[in-house]
Amino acid sequence: MNLPRPARSARSADGAARGLTLIELMIGLAILAVLTSLAASPLASWIARNRVKAAANHLVADLGEARHEATRRGTLLRVNFQPGAQWCYALSLDPKLGCEASGNAAVLKRVSAKEHPGVVIASADAIDFNDGSGTIAQTTARVKLMSTQGDVLQVRMTRLGRATVCAPEGPFVGIPPC
Numbered sequence: 001m002n003l004p005r006p007a008r009s010a011r012s013a014d015g016a017a018r019g020l021t022l023i024e025l026m027i028g029l030a031i032l033a034v035l036t037s038l039a040a041s042p043l044a045s046w047i048a049r050n051r052v053k054a055a056a057n058h059l060v061a062d063l064g065e066a067r068h069e070a071t072r073r074g075t076l077l078r079v080n081f082q083p084g085a086q087w088c089y090a091l092s093l094d095p096k097l098g099c100e101a102s103g104n105a106a107v108l109k110r111v112s113a114k115e116h117p118g119v120v121i122a123s124a125d126a127i128d129f130n131d132g133s134g135t136i137a138q139t140t141a142r143v144k145l146m147s148t149q150g151d152v153l154q155v156r157m158t159r160l161g162r163a164t165v166c167a168p169e170g171p172f173v174g175i176p177p178c
Contacts, residue, residue: 048118048149053175055116056145056153056165059089062109063127063155063163066091069108070129077108077131081124081143088112089121095128118148127157134161144168154178 020028063079069091070077080098081089088099094106101107113119122144128137141157152169156178166178 045149045151048147049151049172051116051118052145052147052151052153053165053172055119056155058111058116059143059145059155060163060165062089062091062111063157063161065109066127067129067134067161071132071134074132077129079127079129081121081126083121083124085120086113087121089124120146120148122146122152129161135159136161 066077066079073093075093076095078092078095079089080092080095081087082099089111090097090099090101090107091109092098092101092104092107094101094104097104097106099110099112124143125138125141127141129135130137136157136159138157139159143155145153145155151172152167153172153175154166154168155163156166157163165175167175168178170177
């Protein structure tokens, strides 16, 4: 008489059970959660550093553009800053116009905090590019940018109208100290 055989469990050729138990799966997920939480803080810091670095490089490029336009047009060009959490800066042919006059034809370019989230302009000097020469009217000018993590970069203008980025508060990867 042939009796039905009991159902066989999933076993490998050597007889060991295959697959994961619920306990093994939960332990694996707990380890993954711990590793993810350890990586979150350095990742947030890296993102904040890159955001402030990108904003500083964007400002350097815009200052170069302003210098070029002042030379090309043979007229005074001012970069006005509005520091703070809702910062902005405007490249303007009229020294009186700033960020609030974005629809005016004399404002050549306007950049705001919306374009660089997580970055704040802590302090800034207005910059006047002289007509025709590309030099600035001030001896030096500085713009201080900060990330939400406290990383600080400074954009400095030389008398000759050249902009550079430096790190005033210590080491910053790829940026020289001030």
